[in-house]
Amino acid sequence: MSPRAALAMSLDAAEAVIDARALAAFGEVCSLAPGVLESFEDAQARAVLADVEVLITGWGCPRLDAEVLATAPRLRAIVHTAGSVHAHVTEACWEQGIEVASAASANALPVAEYTVAMIMLTGKRVLERARDYRAARRRDAWLSTPRSVGNFGRTVGILSASLIGRRVIELLRPYDFRVLLHDPYVSAEEAARLGAEAVGIGKLFSNADVVSVHTPLLPETRGLVSRDLITSMRPDAVLINTARGAIVDQDALAEAAVAGRIRAVLDVTDPEVLPASHPLWDTDTVLITPHLAGSQGNEWQRLADLAVAEVGRWASGEPFAHPVRRERLDRTA
Structure with missing residues (x-):
C-alpha cells in the first residue's frame, strides 16, 4: 500500500516546483493528499497531518515543532524539495526518529x-x-x-x-x-x-x-x-x-x-x-546578480525528480539516497 503523503510549502513554491508532471510522478509512489499545507494551524491541515506518513516539504514550509508533530502521530519521513532543512526540521523531528532527505545535491x-x-x-x-x-x-x-x-x-x-x-x-x-x-x-x-x-x-x-x-x-x-x-x-x-x-x-x-x-x-x-x-x-x-545561481525555471524539475525518487525508495523500504544526518547539521546550511 502506498504511503500517505502531503505537500507542505508555500503555494508559490508548490506551483514552481511541483508541476503536473511531478504530481503524476508522486502519485505513482505515494497517496498524495489534495492541496498544499501552507500552515499547520487550521482544522483541515490538522486532519491531513493526523494521517500523513511522509511530508514532502519545500520553501516556506512551517516549522515542525513538538506541538505540530503531536498532531502527526504517523509521520515517519520528511522529503525536502530544496536544500537546507534548518528552517522547518526541528530537534523534535530527530527525537521522534523521523527520517529526513533533501534535494540539496540537486x-x-x-x-x-x-x-x-x-x-x-x-x-x-x-x-x-x-x-x-x-x-x-x-x-x-x-x-x-x-x-x-x-x-x-x-x-x-x-x-x-x-x-x-x-x-x-x-x-x-x-x-x-x-x-x-x-x-x-x-x-x-x-x-x-x-x-x-x-x-x-x-x-x-x-x-x-x-x-x-x-x-x-x-x-x-x-x-x-x-x-x-x-x-x-x-x-x-x-x-x-x-x-x-x-x-x-x-x-x-x-x-x-x-x-x-x-x-x-x-x-x-x-x-x-x-x-x-x-x-x-x-x-x-x-x-x-539577484540570488539566481540556485535552481530556477526548468532546473526545478531536477528537485522534484529527486524528491519523487526518495519517496519511492522510502515506500519500498530502501534507505534514502540523499539523507540529512542529524550529526552533521552543525556543519551544513
Whole structure:
C-alpha cells in the first residue's frame, strides 16, 4: 500500500516546483493528499497531518515543532524539495526518529555551474571588455592583451568542501587550473582525492586568482571572510560569493572593490537587496546578480525528480539516497 503523503510549502513554491508532471510522478509512489499545507494551524491541515506518513516539504514550509508533530502521530519521513532543512526540521523531528532527505545535491549543481561560468568569464575579463567594446565600437589591440588575462594556469581557491564546493571542484577538472581548498573538516588526502590542494585559509586568499565562497552561514562563519583576508588578496583577484552575504565583511569588500584592488561576483549580499545608494551597485568591477545561481525555471524539475525518487525508495523500504544526518547539521546550511 502506498504511503500517505502531503505537500507542505508555500503555494508559490508548490506551483514552481511541483508541476503536473511531478504530481503524476508522486502519485505513482505515494497517496498524495489534495492541496498544499501552507500552515499547520487550521482544522483541515490538522486532519491531513493526523494521517500523513511522509511530508514532502519545500520553501516556506512551517516549522515542525513538538506541538505540530503531536498532531502527526504517523509521520515517519520528511522529503525536502530544496536544500537546507534548518528552517522547518526541528530537534523534535530527530527525537521522534523521523527520517529526513533533501534535494540539496540537486540544487548544488546549478550553483556550481554558475560558479564555474563566472570563473571562466572573469578570467577572460569578459564583462569589462564587452562594456569597453560597446563604448568604443571597435576592436582593441588584442595582441597587446596583458598576460594577466586568460584562464591557463589560473589558481582557484574554494572555501569549503560543501556539496556545492565539491561540485565546483569536480566541474573544474577538465580545465587548466590549480585548485586550492580550505575546509577544516577535510584532510589533505581527501582534498587530493577531490582534485585540490588543502591549504590554510590565509594561503587560500593570498595565493588564489579567484576565491569562491561555498561555506554555510553558521555562527562561526559569520564574517569569516574578514577584512584581513580581503586585504591579503592578490591585486585584481576575484571574490565570488554564492553562499550567504553575511559570510563576507561587506564593508571591507566594498572598499577594496571601489579602490580597484579586487573584483567581485556576488549572487548574495547582506542584506538582500542592498540599499540603492550602496557603492557596490556602481562599481564597474563588481557584478551583482539577484540570488539566481540556485535552481530556477526548468532546473526545478531536477528537485522534484529527486524528491519523487526518495519517496519511492522510502515506500519500498530502501534507505534514502540523499539523507540529512542529524550529526552533521552543525556543519551544513
